[in-house]
Amino acid sequence: MTENDHLPFPADNFQRRFNRIFEQLVSHCHVLLYIRYDHCRTPQAALSPYVAGERPEDGVRAIKLNQNESPYPASPSVSDALRGIGPELFREYPDALCDKLRRKLSAVHGIPASRIICGNGSSELITLLYKTLLREGDAVAIPDPTFGLYETVARTFGVEPVVVPTDDEYRIDTRRLAETNAAAIIIANPNAPTGIPLQAPEIERLLQTYNGLVVVDEAYIDFAPESISVMNLIETYEHLIVLRTFSKAYALCGARIGFAVASERLIRAMQKARETFSVGAVAQLAAEASLADMDYVKFTVSRISQTRDRFAAELTRRGWRVIPSVTNFVLAAPPSDGVSAKELYARLLQEHIYVRYFDLPRLSDKLRISIGTDEDMDALLAALTRIG
Template sequence: MTMILPHIERLPGYAQGEQPPDGTQAIRLNLNESSYPPSPEVVKALQSIPEETLRRYPDAKCDKLRTALAKHYGVREEQTFCSNGSSEIISLVMKVFIGPHGKLAIPDPSFPLYHSVAASYQAECIGIPTRDDFSIDVEQLIHSGAQAVVLVNPNAPTGLLLPIEDVERLVREFAGLVILDEAYIDFAKTDESAVALIARYSNLLVIRTFSKAYALCGARIGYCFGNEKLIAALEKGKDVYNVDAISRELALAALKDHNYMKTTTDAIKRTRDRFSRQLASQGFIVVPSHTNFLLCKPPARSGCPTAEELYDTLMKQNIYVRYYKNPRLRDYLRITIGTDAEMDAVLMALGQILEQNGKKCDE
């Protein structure tokens, strides 16, 4: 007799990116981690945390960080929520706003965690196909018939950005809740954040994270902005003391050193654009990216390796990139932007693989 709920037992689970074995010297370009370390101010904050911080419960609402975030983004504290990574907010959205047998619409392809979490709460996640070029059809999302819509912007894993005017149209015309996931917005070529829209629309929740641009994946700090009623509902649904005392201090230090974040994200964007051009020169089709990764399709010449074959070959060389079996993505690789040296190593490896297959490739 099993004690596991049937719908949980049936779940395939979220397909995470491969992790190299401990001690392996590898180039990790499959999890969209930052290629730069956190701000030196974060390191200082970590080294200065007193022992009392470890034995005392933190304040339940993460007040200091909430205040700092509200000030930084020009919103009110009552419109701000802090979480154990943005993944906690995704779970809370299902728990608080969607519920069992509820319906959530999301472009396809997009961040698959939303599908996994929805299924764990017995909600239905409806995939709305993107166009052939992966651009998002706002009209279909508006008329999806779901009670909520998720828009990851820039989208993952495509890297494409939906312009702010289209985002606002979605929020204005959709009858339910719009969850806007801006995990990668700091890597966009233009400022298209929708945080300011929460002042005009009560049905908008904007999710952000310290994992990407601020290089704090390991600290697990997320946050979001929305109407006061939405934020109050999240507070009711969350676990008590959901953000640990150490992580919130690191996030505060990172936020205060905004100039460092801007410097590193600008550097990543330069490397991304250079790497994109170099991939194209090798015959890859590269989807224009506003993120810290690229979605690219290997050369389609007869006899050349497929995306899956390239993935396997790179893995054997301890170069970790991402491959999806999703029908829309199986011809593509997603490659996180690392340091210039790491991207040069990837280009060299790809060039050698393609050259070795050159005898089979019909130019």
């Protein structure tokens, strides 16, 4: 008797059946694997990533006016604090909750520390609020145009962006945002890339009539009239979150640190889901030091605002359409009978002058120009004259 004689059918039939069943199993597994892989892959493949401004090559002398950075260094108190760093700052983990920084923020802004959360830039906090306060399938109402990260992060978490166009003057219509019945509304105030502010009473009317989450990103608030901030409203409205950053007025872009203020309930929810030790010890130290020298911050903000107004007036004199801005940048369209915004962007790059061009509806005829020093802006104006 052979080893196959006990089979109830010939061995060759067994082999054929085995092969067929095996092929079916493999095919089934491939389908399952593809479905599982595609389920993870497809949402990411559909995303349009947020694209930051270009960086000059190392060693190239350039004028960088494309990322809304401060043209002035951070406060001297920051340099002093960094010079005093000991090895233990790097050896030990940082303060996970940024307690010392939160106490300093509380003293500066008159907000209880329990209503403040710090993050690795306000971008981490934007991600965190989508992660913890919204669910997959929810909708978020977003003005257009605005900061592109709001929509990118929403899609990452399966939240549907409902885009509401601003009016012909690029002003945000809070009533239309509320009419979307979205679970949340997110507003940059002043808005980016336009630089146009909403007045605080208008945002408060929204808070009074809309019950969803309202997020107000005040990244550029230090350059605007103080009266437009709604930070003081968080104790009145439980559904309000206000975002701030140290990147712009405090000149700490490279440190990556921001904070949010909200009700204790919302802050507790965000604290539970935040990354442990997301804000490094050096960043915390730099932010603490900058808060100790608010006079310097106000001085540099004033210089930038004066330069902005002078530059905007000169562009207007040359026939540009300049959107009125209360930030550290201007959005402006060159004369329609001259060189296009896209061509100007390319020609300026050749001269190592970096500005921002958005190839998007309603923006493709404009440049967004960060405000540098007076010397920076004069160099840009001279280049625009040469280009024609």
